[in-house]
Amino acid sequence: MRDDPRPLRTIQAQVVEHLGARIVRGEIAPGAAIPPELTLCATLNVSRTVVREAIRSLSGKGLVAARPRSGTRVRPPEQWNQLDPDVLRWQIDHADAATYLAKLFQLRQAVEPMAAAGAARAGTPEDLARIRAAAEALAAAESDEAWVEADIAFHRAIHVATRNEFFWPIAQMFEVVLRRSFTLAAPGDHRPRAVAEHIGVMEAIAARAPDEAYRAMAALIGHSAGDLKRMYGIEIPGGPVREPV
Structure with a gap:
């Protein structure tokens, strides 16, 4: 045929x-x-x-x-498999930026501080080395593309370092959904602060300090939302992040 x-x-x-x-x-x-x-x-x-x-x-x-x-x-x-990379990509392509980012940051606020705390508790030396390497690559990034790739690698490594297999699909999903957010934010003048915040998260995880890692990641996400509002006028709703339990 x-x-x-x-x-x-x-x-x-x-x-x-x-x-x-x-x-x-x-x-x-x-x-x-x-x-x-x-x-x-x-x-x-x-x-x-x-x-x-x-x-x-x-x-x-x-x-x-x-x-x-x-x-x-x-x-x-x-009933769709919302973690499927193709489904995620089609959803992102279809959604307007404000709606997409609001939903993304709701997820990040709910999940990533807990992932950082989990990485501090359970991460292996190899996990910590990957997190550190990604933070160093972020600090060394000279192009927007290198910045985005290092940022994605950093957050993916933290989810893997939880040693909790239920966090791992979120790490795979973030490779798709974070790219658009990070690409929007990459050209900003906030990079020195963002680098310091990522290093702070990394150091808290390396120090095996779950509460400190939780707070550091929550602050990083909050400032990231503020950067997008300042750069593009995109309002990211969300209340205060709860302390870890």
Whole structure:
């Protein structure tokens, strides 16, 4: 049915991208059926095998479910795999910056101070070395791109250092969701303060001081929200961060 020279996996990925983005944007609403298999084949000029594999991939991401006699239908957003990198990316691309950042900082305020405290309690010497290396790379960064990569590596290393496998998917998610936030903030004049704050978090973790690490990370996140408000006028809601328990 096709004479496209591209590899099947590439074509399948493009079909997944096409349908997944449409679902997340709301073009195919929850409960609605996706177009029939033969319609997708004709519209996208792909084989039935490609369509079936793409649907299987979307099902694995929690976006769709096949129902007897009613076709493949879009599931409600609360049933989507929100930690899936593609789903996250489609959500980010669809959301306006203010809404996206407000939700992101709610998550960061709830999770990251506790992750820093957990890293102080459980991090291995190898974990601490990775956190220190990322903080040093942040201090040495000369470009916005290097700054963003070092910042992402720093926060990822802290979540891994909790030695709690339930924090690890959040670390993977942050590789996707923090990139946009850090890219917005990278050009600011706040870098010397931010470097000092990251080093403060790192030193508290290395000193095995969970309460201090918690407070240092909470302060870092609060100042990050303030930077975005100052630079772009984006209001990040949120109350005071609770003390660790």
